[in-house]
Amino acid sequence: MSDMSLNETIHPKDGHEPSMGDYYALMKPRVMSLVVFTALVGLLVSPVPVHPFIGFVGILCIAVGAGASGALNMWWDADIDAIMKRTAKRPIPSGKVAPGEALGIGVALSFFSVVLLWLATNALAAGLLAFTIFFYAVVYSMWLKRLTPQNIVIGGAAGAFPPMIGWAVATGSVTIESVLMFMLIFMWTPPHFWALALFVKTDYGDAGVPMLTETHGRDSTRKHVIVYTALLVPVAIGLGFTSIGGPVYLTVAVLMNAWFFKGAYDIWKRDDAAADADNYAVEKSVFKVSLYYLFAHFVALLIEAALRLNTGTF
Template sequence: MTDATNQTQMQEAQMGDYFALMKPRVMQLVVFTALVGLVVAPVGVNPFIGFVAVLCIAVGAGASGALNMWWDADIDAIMKRTVNRPIPSGAVQPGEALAIGLTLSGFAIVLLFLATNALAAGLLAFTIFFYAVVYSMWLKRSTPQNIVIGGAAGAFPPMIGWAVATSGVSVESVLMFALIFMWTPPHFWALALFVKSDYGDAGVPMLTETHGRTVTRKHILTYCVPLVAVALWLGFTSIGGPFYLVVAVVLNVWFLRGCYAIWRRTDADSEADNHAVERRTFVVSIYYLFGHFGALLVEALLRNYGLTSWAGW
């Protein structure tokens, strides 16, 4: 193998490390929900402007991820599921992560402001600040409600997408925000139930550690009930419709059944089957969110062809 080939492979590995720093899995969700918020808005956007806007939101999400990994490097090195992240593994230095996060944040906010409007840029700036400072630096290590309040950071992207198109906020964008906000606690608490030792080892006051798994199970079901109400309410707004409502009913029955099953279980039940129900419900929660926003996207496409609307019912 030649020296040039070795050099190329080394460069590719480094690029992969920097990309991982921006939490690409989280970025996928951010990009998708922001795109849906943009597309379902009642005001059309130039495709190039829309592309730039979504790119800025994605870069902003990546910046938030880099800043979060910079701050959480100490606990990431302790938890099994995060020990191989770029900083604790030694692939990226903390100072590099901080510089990347700050640079990308500034780039995304300024470009979004220049390409769209002040509200969209302001919401993006607040989202980055909320995730990097309010959640990562304060809530995550200080309260068992970290996931509840911190969930707002992941809920803003569709609202930003809507603001790009309309320069405003509406009931529809608030409900899209609320859907993600209410979904976040049961989604992450289901995860916490089967990676329970990680958070305790790192000293993170996750609800499973501070109040126990029985209380966590109750909270999962408690948050799932209003989540169902928000999801169905969204179906009767201007961006909803018959198709969305059918999908929402199916997904909410599916997810609610999983949360109810978790609520009924004991620690002995979970240990006996290696947390099978909790793991399955966590996976269902991922389909749940993508399914709702996917259905909103389909409704928007159908409306463009005059094929479905509550006005005709």
């Protein structure tokens, strides 16, 4: 099914009026929650104090921008979402929201969030938000997602920008601290999603999405998981030696990276026969660890910021 024919092939269910819950689901709330959290950390750990109202508006704009990206992604991907089991119940393929309506919402929220962020904070933060929306909706969703098995690596950049935007809201600049926060999420994304792809099995292949598991096989995917995890470790620990790091962060980073790398190593050492035998228990466990991993690092950064505030240092 071509994307251009979506408006002709997917319609809301007869008599169904979209609810607020349907529109909320269109904006990928789980992804939005991660965006808001990491952006807020980027703002709070910066050395420049921000007025609470300006900070609230800034985070709101980033959240709305993330929701706009989600709506545009769901509009474009409605054809493949209808095929994959884990996405078939999304608002468009389930017939709750019309594709054209999702497109309109996505475009309107994109302009609203970028313009308001510019007016409330600064041009750099607004520019980064605009680029993030464009990158996720156009570069990733419309171009590279269906073109290359490195789609997750490239797409990870969109999810990595929020702490950099939060930092820019406060400081109006991009520094080594914000770049490393970006790199932390960017390098974490591939092993996180490839662990998921290993036990989701045929969903991506059925939809024609060139996920690494489908194009290069599961053994190659396992190797990629450990390679990208190994590349992630120095980035995560290196952040601890910047102005926003410290002993609490470094302790958390060392422990979490040891845990995550051990999981990646266990995935690498396995084969499909072993994974089938225990119903992909290791892969599922590593995926769960990956969720704790990112949360723990950003909470540790918040703790370090609170300790600096308490001692009056930065």
